[in-house]
Amino acid sequence: MEPFKKVTGVVVPLDRVNVDTDSIVPARFLKRIERDGWGELLFFDWRFLPDGSPNPDFVLNAPGYEDAKILVAGRNFGSGSSREHAVWALRQYGIRAIIAPSLADIFHKNCFENGVVPVFLPEERVRELIRKAKEGPGCELTVDLERCEVWDEEGFRSPFVVHDDPETHEFRRHCLLNGLDDIAMTLEAEEEISAFEERRPAWLTPVDGEA
Amino acid sequence: MRLVEGATVKPKTLFEKIWDAHVVREEEGKPALLYVDLHLVHEVTSAQAFEGLRLIGRGVRRPDLTIATMDHNVPTTDRGLPIRDEISRKQIEALRANAEEFGIRLYGMESNRQGIVHVIGPELGYTRPGTVIVCGDSHTSTQGAFGVFAMPIGTTQVEHVLASQCLVQARLKTMEIRVDGQLSPGVTAKDMILGIIGRIGVDGAVGHVIEYTGEAIRALSMEGRMTVCNMSIEAGARVGMIAPDDTTFEYLRCRPFAPKDADWDAAVEVWRALPTDPGAAFDRTVVFDAAELEPYVTWGTNPGMVVPVTGSVPDPASFPSTAERAAVERALEYMALEPGTPIQEIRPDRVFIGSCTNARIEDLRSAAEIVRGRKVNENVRAMVVPGSTQVKLQAEQEGLDKTFVEAGFEWREAGCSMCLGMNPDILQPGERCASSSNRNFEGRQGKGGRTHLVSPQMAAAAAIAGHFVDIRDWQV
Ligand code: SF4
Numbered sequence: 001m002e003p004f005k006k007v008t009g010v011v012v013p014l015d016r017v018n019v020d021t022d023s024i025v026p027a028r029f030l031k032r033i034e035r036d037g038w039g040e041l042l043f044f045d046w047r048f049l050p051d052g053s054p055n056p057d058f059v060l061n062a063p064g065y066e067d068a069k070i071l072v073a074g075r076n077f078g079s080g081s082s083r084e085h086a087v088w089a090l091r092q093y094g095i096r097a098i099i100a101p102s103l104a105d106i107f108h109k110n111c112f113e114n115g116v117v118p119v120f121l122p123e124e125r126v127r128e129l130i131r132k133a134k135e136g137p138g139c140e141l142t143v144d145l146e147r148c149e150v151w152d153e154e155g156f157r158s159p160f161v162v163h164d165d166p167e168t169h170e171f172r173r174h175c176l177l178n179g180l181d182d183i184a185m186t187l188e189a190e191e192e193i194s195a196f197e198e199r200r201p202a203w204l205t206p207v208d209g210e211a
Numbered sequence: 212m213r214l215v216e217g218a219t220v221k222p223k224t225l226f227e228k229i230w231d232a233h234v235v236r237e238e239e240g241k242p243a244l245l246y247v248d249l250h251l252v253h254e255v256t257s258a259q260a261f262e263g264l265r266l267i268g269r270g271v272r273r274p275d276l277t278i279a280t281m282d283h284n285v286p287t288t289d290r291g292l293p294i295r296d297e298i299s300r301k302q303i304e305a306l307r308a309n310a311e312e313f314g315i316r317l318y319g320m321e322s323n324r325q326g327i328v329h330v331i332g333p334e335l336g337y338t339r340p341g342t343v344i345v346c347g348d349s350h351t352s353t354q355g356a357f358g359v360f361a362m363p364i365g366t367t368q369v370e371h372v373l374a375s376q377c378l379v380q381a382r383l384k385t386m387e388i389r390v391d392g393q394l395s396p397g398v399t400a401k402d403m404i405l406g407i408i409g410r411i412g413v414d415g416a417v418g419h420v421i422e423y424t425g426e427a428i429r430a431l432s433m434e435g436r437m438t439v440c441n442m443s444i445e446a447g448a449r450v451g452m453i454a455p456d457d458t459t460f461e462y463l464r465c466r467p468f469a470p471k472d473a474d475w476d477a478a479v480e481v482w483r484a485l486p487t488d489p490g491a492a493f494d495r496t497v498v499f500d501a502a503e504l505e506p507y508v509t510w511g512t513n514p515g516m517v518v519p520v521t522g523s524v525p526d527p528a529s530f531p532s533t534a535e536r537a538a539v540e541r542a543l544e545y546m547a548l549e550p551g552t553p554i555q556e557i558r559p560d561r562v563f564i565g566s567c568t569n570a571r572i573e574d575l576r577s578a579a580e581i582v583r584g585r586k587v588n589e590n591v592r593a594m595v596v597p598g599s600t601q602v603k604l605q606a607e608q609e610g611l612d613k614t615f616v617e618a619g620f621e622w623r624e625a626g627c628s629m630c631l632g633m634n635p636d637i638l639q640p641g642e643r644c645a646s647s648s649n650r651n652f653e654g655r656q657g658k659g660g661r662t663h664l665v666s667p668q669m670a671a672a673a674a675i676a677g678h679f680v681d682i683r684d685w686q687v
Contacts, residue, residue: 027633033258076414082349084365113367203474
């Protein structure tokens with residue numbers, strides 16, 4: 001995974017609460033078995049009109065937001081389905097950080113798996129950023145994971161966490177900064193995993209009693 | 212505190228007991244590594260995970276603790292014919308090839324044990340109380356009904372579990388949802404969970420494991436308990452669980468993959484020690500009175516947007532914050548509903564009885580009760596999709612299929628079907644559906660489709676009447 005230190009980029013405001021992953025990537029696209037090509041499908045039914053042309057009323061299509069790298073949204077962003085495709089779509093579209101008062105749990109975890117940085121700010125600060133980003137299309141923000149701060153050139157500055165739990169915040173921040181992935185770390189625990197397996201009662205392993 | 216062999220032992224919750232028994236490694240400042248007893252796999256969230264294993268040359272650590280089925284993408288008609296949608300067919304084929312390559316037991320479309328992943332685990336007896344189960348699907352919590360830590364995971368974690376049989380997880384906070392008293396007649400497990408979500412909100416339990424307790428929960432059948440646990444994610448919790456008891460053991464006894472003979476006895480002894488100890492502490496407790504719960508209908512675009520069937524569509528102006536008012540206005544526009552419209556005047560075009568929430572045998576029996584000897588309204592197209600092929604066969608043995616077909620319902624093969632718009636069963640833009648499923652998000656059942664979540668009985672009654680009705684007034 002690509003390490004994340006600091007990103008400066010255009011902020012796109014999605015002024016909605018409880019945005020669900022069915023809206024981020026509609027279910028009909030989940031038949032695809034590829035890992036790439038998801039960026040084009042991001043927010044598909046909001047982004048495109050029935051005739052396939054871009055919906056001029058959707059913020060991602062508005063002038064000034066074309067190269068957005070940071071998304072700011074209302075609370076509980078990413079709720080609903082566990083589909084990791086939602087994070088793939090955001091990441092492949094170019095979004096590196098999501099600023100919100102809270103994220104839904106599974107989506108939150110999926111962000112860590114894909115090097116997308118969750119930026120938790122208090123509700124008022126999020127509202128402030130949404131207002132700024134709406135008023136001034138193209139306004140830029142810096143997300144600095146080393147200092148755990150987000151700021152802009154006009155004096156906005158705020159510390160942030162990537163998780164509410166301080167331990168998890170520190171651990172996940174470390175992984176994101178260094179591009180560490182869980183699988184390699186877990187496989188280092190091979191001895192402990194084997195020892196655990198030795199202790200498991202045999203009846204925990206399902207055997208077909210009717211076959 | 213209670214005394215055990217002379218030592219004081221801190222009382223533990225069900226969740227803590229399962230957690231402690233599954234820690235493989237736990238270090239200061241890091242999430243724990245938990246052992247996974249069972250990993251369920253379906254076609255939609257697994258292809259990229261298997262691909263990941265192949266790319267780096269890893270195998271599946273425990274194929275014997277991994278099972279796969281096909282549910283989201285499968286057509287519910289014409290099982291004999293090849294799947295017409297080429298992309299769907301490729302995904303189904305990918306799972307078949309992956310299961311073969313990695314030696315995983317697969318219940319494919321031709322198997323009479325195929326079905327929705329959360330339905331087949333319990334009904335085949337794979338589910339064991341006190342275990343850790345994962346699946347790349349948000350409704351994995353269904354199996355929490357058996358006193359299981361059943362956790363949904365993303366595709367990267369699917370790959371992680373395939374490779375290591377372990378889950379990286381920080382300890383979660385606990386939330387007790389206690390439902391005291393008894394449900395009134397006509398009020399179901401589905402109404403109970405809709406009522407809970409309506410009150411605590413769609414993010415009310417984020418970061419928590421829910422344990423459902425109380426008299427009304429204990430009185431539920433396993434089917435009802437699964438319905439409640441299933442929708443934990445709709446309240447923001449990844450895991451929802453209910454302590455196992457005799458109802459649980461009776462359900463599991465004699466299922467094909469359940470422990471047998473002496474193993475069964477040993478297992479039940481372990482399972483009886485699982486319930487939360489008296490005096491154990493939860494981080495939060497929320498209490499409901501079952502007698503106050505009613506049949507519910509959702510009116511908006513998330514499951515928390517819900518009112519009793521006796522109510523009406525709310526006015527955006529009655530919500531406290533601007534963000535909420537905006538969300539409600541947007542939802543009403545999408546749903547094409549006017550504030551103040553009585554729920555019972557809303558007329559669905561389609562009725563869907565199905566999904567991992569409400570398509571088990573008991574759900575189909577109770578819906579059949581409602582429609583027996585009646586006809587589906589001429590303005591409604593209605594379908595019943597059993598949660599698994601086993602449920603379908605059982606229902607046919609009991610003649611439920613005939614009851615539905617005679618009433619004018621379509622009777623289908625098992626799968627996720629119209630719960631989500633990724634197979635041929637979808638709503639057309641603008642169509643309104645009374646659905647026994649779990650999500651009413653924009654476009655969930657097909658682009659532009661409008662979903663009202665209800666119990667299977669309420670869905671069945673709406674199909675007959677042509678509009679929502681209070682099931683408590685229904686004369687069977
Ligand atoms: S029935 Fe619906 S909610 Fe359940 S697994 Fe299938 S798509 Fe998901």
